[in-house]
Amino acid sequence: MHSVVARSSFERALEAAITRYDSSAPITAMIRYHFGYASEAGDHLGKRLRPMLLLSVAEEEGGSIESALDAACAIEILHNYSLVHDDIEDGDRVRHGRDTVWAKWGTAHGINAGDSLCAISYLALLESDVPRPAERTVAMTRALHEANLAMCAGQGRDIAFEVEVRVTMDDYVAMIAGKTAALFAAACEIGALAAGAASARARAYGELGLAYGLGFQIEDDLLGTWGDGVMTGKPVGSDLARRKWTFPVVWALDGPPSPAREVVAERYARNGPLQPDDVAATIAALDALGVRDAAMRHAQRYYDRADAIALERAIDAGGRVRAFLAANVRRVV
Amino acid sequence: MHSVVARSSFERALEAAITRYDSSAPITAMIRYHFGYASEAGDHLGKRLRPMLLLSVAEEEGGSIESALDAACAIEILHNYSLVHDDIEDGDRVRHGRDTVWAKWGTAHGINAGDSLCAISYLALLESDVPRPAERTVAMTRALHEANLAMCAGQGRDIAFEVEVRVTMDDYVAMIAGKTAALFAAACEIGALAAGAASARARAYGELGLAYGLGFQIEDDLLGTWGDGVMTGKPVGSDLARRKWTFPVVWALDGPPSPAREVVAERYARNGPLQPDDVAATIAALDALGVRDAAMRHAQRYYDRADAIALERAIDAGGRVRAFLAANVRRVV
Numbered sequence: 001m002h003s004v005v006a007r008s009s010f011e012r013a014l015e016a017a018i019t020r021y022d023s024s025a026p027i028t029a030m031i032r033y034h035f036g037y038a039s040e041a042g043d044h045l046g047k048r049l050r051p052m053l054l055l056s057v058a059e060e061e062g063g064s065i066e067s068a069l070d071a072a073c074a075i076e077i078l079h080n081y082s083l084v085h086d087d088i089e090d091g092d093r094v095r096h097g098r099d100t101v102w103a104k105w106g107t108a109h110g111i112n113a114g115d116s117l118c119a120i121s122y123l124a125l126l127e128s129d130v131p132r133p134a135e136r137t138v139a140m141t142r143a144l145h146e147a148n149l150a151m152c153a154g155q156g157r158d159i160a161f162e163v164e165v166r167v168t169m170d171d172y173v174a175m176i177a178g179k180t181a182a183l184f185a186a187a188c189e190i191g192a193l194a195a196g197a198a199s200a201r202a203r204a205y206g207e208l209g210l211a212y213g214l215g216f217q218i219e220d221d222l223l224g225t226w227g228d229g230v231m232t233g234k235p236v237g238s239d240l241a242r243r244k245w246t247f248p249v250v251w252a253l254d255g256p257p258s259p260a261r262e263v264v265a266e267r268y269a270r271n272g273p274l275q276p277d278d279v280a281a282t283i284a285a286l287d288a289l290g291v292r293d294a295a296m297r298h299a300q301r302y303y304d305r306a307d308a309i310a311l312e313r314a315i316d317a318g319g320r321v322r323a324f325l326a327a328n329v330r331r332v333v
Numbered sequence: 334m335h336s337v338v339a340r341s342s343f344e345r346a347l348e349a350a351i352t353r354y355d356s357s358a359p360i361t362a363m364i365r366y367h368f369g370y371a372s373e374a375g376d377h378l379g380k381r382l383r384p385m386l387l388l389s390v391a392e393e394e395g396g397s398i399e400s401a402l403d404a405a406c407a408i409e410i411l412h413n414y415s416l417v418h419d420d421i422e423d424g425d426r427v428r429h430g431r432d433t434v435w436a437k438w439g440t441a442h443g444i445n446a447g448d449s450l451c452a453i454s455y456l457a458l459l460e461s462d463v464p465r466p467a468e469r470t471v472a473m474t475r476a477l478h479e480a481n482l483a484m485c486a487g488q489g490r491d492i493a494f495e496v497e498v499r500v501t502m503d504d505y506v507a508m509i510a511g512k513t514a515a516l517f518a519a520a521c522e523i524g525a526l527a528a529g530a531a532s533a534r535a536r537a538y539g540e541l542g543l544a545y546g547l548g549f550q551i552e553d554d555l556l557g558t559w560g561d562g563v564m565t566g567k568p569v570g571s572d573l574a575r576r577k578w579t580f581p582v583v584w585a586l587d588g589p590p591s592p593a594r595e596v597v598a599e600r601y602a603r604n605g606p607l608q609p610d611d612v613a614a615t616i617a618a619l620d621a622l623g624v625r626d627a628a629m630r631h632a633q634r635y636y637d638r639a640d641a642i643a644l645e646r647a648i649d650a651g652g653r654v655r656a657f658l659a660a661n662v663r664r665v666v
Binding site for chain 1: 442449459460466470
């Protein structure tokens with residue numbers, strides 16, 4: 001495993017990609033702030049899951065880290081463009097304990113800084129020094145734009161959920177497939193393309209990434225309900241307080257009638273945020289319904305699907321991608 | 334001139350490009366609404382300046398309309414993504430007499446619909462049926478992303494101007510070069526690339542487009558001050574009421590001290606919108622300073638520069654691009 005080397009190479013490439021488009025425009029300071037380059041501690045925020053996943057696929061397919069670093073930067077920057085915009089759309093003023101860009105500079109600059117990051121993401125790929133046939137560059141750029149559109153579709157569903165009083169499991173899965181899993185899929189597909197894989201083989205990696213992304217989001221939803229102060233700083237019940245439609249709530253309301261289900265249903269039949277005692281009552285009801293086990297079973301089903309795809313399509317034979325995912329994405333074991 | 338044929342071909346291609354990415358997501362309705370496809374009258378809003386400019390360059394360079402229609406759609410969709418976001422950033426609730434997307438569906442959906450349009454713009458180019466070498470597709474996609482980043486830089490400056498009490502002519506030109514002229518430049522460069530022009534030749538067209546875009550914006554600023562109810566529905570003094578830093582104000586404050594200049598300076602030394610009597614006083618002062626003539630001289634200087642570029646670089650020999658620009662972009666004669 002070259003993960004430490006890959007990670008430090010990636011961090012250098014990422015800062016170079018961002019610095020390359022430095023200008024006198026006020027957005028540069030916002031972008032550097034968002035990435036944590038402007039803080040005294042010099043802390044680079046985020047787990048870099050998507051670029052590291054991309055690099056693990058590239059290596060599994062026989063490519064070098066260097067030949068995929070530009071794509072790894074592109075996917076991380078695209079992810080951050082979506083975070084900057086999501087923070088505005090969701091009204092989130094704090095991320096990882098720091099003011100979000102819009103909270104610090106206002107909505108107008110926040111939207112515009114996100115738009116800039118979107119452009120820089122693609123330019124990091126299109127204007128890199130990595131030698132590669134133009135056909136491959138087109139395929140990689142196209143996959144990244146498709147993922148961007150899918151993310152928007154997922155986010156559009158999530159925003160629309162805010163005023164719904166019922167969200168089905170199908171709606172929920174369609175939402176997270178776009179909002180989260182599409183970029184995992186793109187990371188895998190683009191990593192394979194960077195290493196020179198044929199398009200059908202790269203798409204198989206994309207399917208594997210999609211399945212993992214779905215499992216990842218379901219596990220992530222548990223953290224938004226039961227909390228994970230250490231890893232993300234999310235307080236207990238944060239998604240419930242905002243009346244978000246997460247796996248626990250959708251699954252609970254999808255089940256047969258019961259007193260516990262009724263507790264959840266009643267809270268989510270109202271619009272607007274939930275008060276602390278309603279959050280506590282909802283968590284107790286979700287616990288009683290066994291939602292945590294259900295979520296882990298569902299996530300596992302997606303991970304099993306990913307393993308089946310790997311076997312059927314004869315990809316990830318060396319197991320490098322599965323090892324990366326097992327170490328970094330499967331969080332609740 | 335094939336402009337009527339080109340225009341109707343373009344309109345068909347544009348609706349097809351947008352419809353292609355129809356989905357059940359709520360953004361589709363917003364995008365169709367923004368483009369006017371959802372209105373009873375079926376009115377397609379906008380002058381289509383940028384795609385028609387792109388097609389005129391492609392034809393001048395010996396390309397067919399068909400071989401550049403996908404790029405024409407991409408540039409018009411990118412322009413509209415920027416309009417959807419600008420309306421949020423500027424707080425504009427009405428465009429062409431209709432509610433803007435964010436005014437109708439809220440800020441969150443507005444940002445997300447704009448992001449979707451950005452992705453669809455590039456996909457219209459990357460997933461089109463137009464046969465073209467991959468190297469050319471990469472060059473066109475790259476030019477469009479560079480224009481996007483330049484637009485963001487210009488918009489970032491414009492937003493930052495809102496809290497300034499002095500904006501120099503250099504600052505102003507840098508702002509409109511990004512916000513407006515970069516997309517005119519991209520239209521010309523990409524139109525030439527679509528027709529198969531070499532990159533240096535395509536860039537020369539880009540320089541011509543940049544010069545025209547600068548002149549266009551200066552003329553457009555006159556409409557925002559003295560009004561143009563017929564063409565755009567802009568009321569007299571609309572930019573002044575919002576205390577926008579437009580050519581008339583920047584030029585007036587750049588001049589030697591005078592009573593009229595002092596009237597403008599005093600109004601713009603305050604923050605916040607201008608009241609109706611301040612707007613009237615400012616317009617009278619700008620008239621007294623001869624700003625309209627100055628603006629037309631400045632715009633003419635940029636048009637002369639464009640002509641010089643065409644001559645020096647031996648482009649637009651048939652004059653098709655200049656004829657299009659003279660008929661459609663030079664508005665104040």
